[in-house]
Amino acid sequence: MKLNQPNQQREKLTDEEIIDLYWDRNEEAITATDDKYGKYLYMIAYNIIHDNMDCEECLNDTYLSTWNRIPPARPKFFQIFLSKIMRNIAVDRYRRKTADKRIQSEMSSSMEELDACLPADKDVEDEIMRREVINTMNAYLRELSKREVLIFICRYYYSDSIDSIAAMLKVSRNTVFRELAKIREGLKERLVAEGYYHE
Numbered sequence: 001m002k003l004n005q006p007n008q009q010r011e012k013l014t015d016e017e018i019i020d021l022y023w024d025r026n027e028e029a030i031t032a033t034d035d036k037y038g039k040y041l042y043m044i045a046y047n048i049i050h051d052n053m054d055c056e057e058c059l060n061d062t063y064l065s066t067w068n069r070i071p072p073a074r075p076k077f078f079q080i081f082l083s084k085i086m087r088n089i090a091v092d093r094y095r096r097k098t099a100d101k102r103i104q105s106e107m108s109s110s111m112e113e114l115d116a117c118l119p120a121d122k123d124v125e126d127e128i129m130r131r132e133v134i135n136t137m138n139a140y141l142r143e144l145s146k147r148e149v150l151i152f153i154c155r156y157y158y159s160d161s162i163d164s165i166a167a168m169l170k171v172s173r174n175t176v177f178r179e180l181a182k183i184r185e186g187l188k189e190r191l192v193a194e195g196y197y198h199e
Contacts, residue, residue, distance in 0.1 A: 015078035022070035041086045047159040048090040062086045140190045
């Protein structure tokens, strides 16, 4: 679905203008989305699956899914709307690829880190318990500083590498490691205190 265009510098449209193109069923919407967010979306996929061909397919699937959702959707935050679609597609592809074999990626590395402070699946089997754990995590995150939330989301939602987070914040890898460890420990303590995690 991604459209190949000549390499000429085009002025990037605003999110509203791009969404209007989708509403008008104008295929330029996909080109405009790729121009503005293609590299960003590709990086989300790459952090999860580490395979260039799969990333390209995820990108095309993201554009197709966006085309199918707008309309009727009219997202208020277009970049977040796109990143959620891409992340879900990339995670699904990662799960399919790793069903029979172990493939290391930032996705598996970051989830292994987080597993140590989250309750085991058997303790959160029913939907009510799962929602309560999510609510507890969200409440905990709201108490963190903006920087800590950024680090947490970059690592555990977008599966960014420690190196890329450190480069973005202009700090050392050790600083990011320490801050992530502190955040995870705080989350674990909160879950223990509220009875969702037992050591």
